[in-house]
Amino acid sequence: MTLDAHVRVDRGPVVLDAALHVRAGRVLAVMGPNGSGKSTLVETLAGLLALTGGHVRLGDDVLADAAEGRHVPPRDRQLGVVLQDGLLFGHLSARENVAFGPRARGVRAAAARAAADALLTELGLAPHARTRADRLSGGQAQRVAVARALAARPRALLLDEPFGALDAATRVRVRDVVRRAVRSGLPAVLVTHDLRDALDLADELLVLEDGREVQRGAPADVAAAPRSAYVERVAASVP
Numbered sequence: 001m002t003l004d005a006h007v008r009v010d011r012g013p014v015v016l017d018a019a020l021h022v023r024a025g026r027v028l029a030v031m032g033p034n035g036s037g038k039s040t041l042v043e044t045l046a047g048l049l050a051l052t053g054g055h056v057r058l059g060d061d062v063l064a065d066a067a068e069g070r071h072v073p074p075r076d077r078q079l080g081v082v083l084q085d086g087l088l089f090g091h092l093s094a095r096e097n098v099a100f101g102p103r104a105r106g107v108r109a110a111a112a113r114a115a116a117d118a119l120l121t122e123l124g125l126a127p128h129a130r131t132r133a134d135r136l137s138g139g140q141a142q143r144v145a146v147a148r149a150l151a152a153r154p155r156a157l158l159l160d161e162p163f164g165a166l167d168a169a170t171r172v173r174v175r176d177v178v179r180r181a182v183r184s185g186l187p188a189v190l191v192t193h194d195l196r197d198a199l200d201l202a203d204e205l206l207v208l209e210d211g212r213e214v215q216r217g218a219p220a221d222v223a224a225a226p227r228s229a230y231v232e233r234v235a236a237s238v239p
């Protein structure tokens with residue numbers, strides 16, 4: 001299953017115009033300065049924003065096409081999405097948040113709970129399975145959001161800064177869980193401000209500035225030959 005998109009979205013001062021092609025089992029990292037359009041890209045792929053031009057396809061499935069006026073609603077896209085504002089159900093426990101998607105798909109309660117617990121354990125959250133989401137720390141909530149995205153048996157992953165609130169050791173652990181999920185056969189788009197995430201996890205790096213692609217390639221190649229001051233700064237941040 002390949003995620004293939006060319007998205008054009010007019011948003012205030014920035015017009016996002018970006019193309020991507022991510023094969024199953026591969027990760028495309030997206031980096032860029034604040035306001036460059038990274039979240040807009042993820043929200044558009046997820047179906048939360050309408051295209052003003054272009055298309056979003058997943059395998060043979062057309063999720064959006066501006067010319068045809070087609071727009072599949074977010075809940076019908078079967079994507080695992082982590083947005084910047086995690087949007088967990090605050091009154092539900094971590095486990096109930098993660099089990100929510102499988103339950104909605106008709107998985108029986110005990111099986112959904114067991115799957116949620118397995119994911120929470122992998123992500124180091126077993127002690128917090130029963131904690132209400134609104135009582136979790138930022139880094140704990142972020143991991144619950146990752147678990148929830150993976151639990152939904154998605155056809156692709158869209159992750160907007162999913163590691164931002166994590167300490168270094170936890171970050172490595174969560175990256176490993178994401179890597180395994182991707183390698184099982186999902187295309188993934190990962191927005192990050194940390195080049196180490198791209199170097200560690202991504203096959204390709206797309207750099208956006210002002211809504212446009214300024215550089216694209218294997219993460220190490222992009223870092224080795226910066227084509228903008230932003231990329232130069234990012235490359236210098238990793239020894």
Ligand SMILES: Nc1ncnc2c1ncn2[C@@H]1O[C@H](COP(=O)(O)OP(=O)(O)OP(=O)(O)O)[C@@H](O)[C@H]1O
Pocket residue numbers: 011012013014032033034035036037038039040041
């Ligand atoms: N809800 C919104 N309504 C209108 N414009 C928005 C909205 N959210 C973001 N924008 C604008 O869209 C542009 C791109 O924002 P976006 O959030 O996609 O950037 P980003 O690259 O994800 O930034 P950051 O690194 O800060 O998360 C910015 O000019 C921003 O002001």
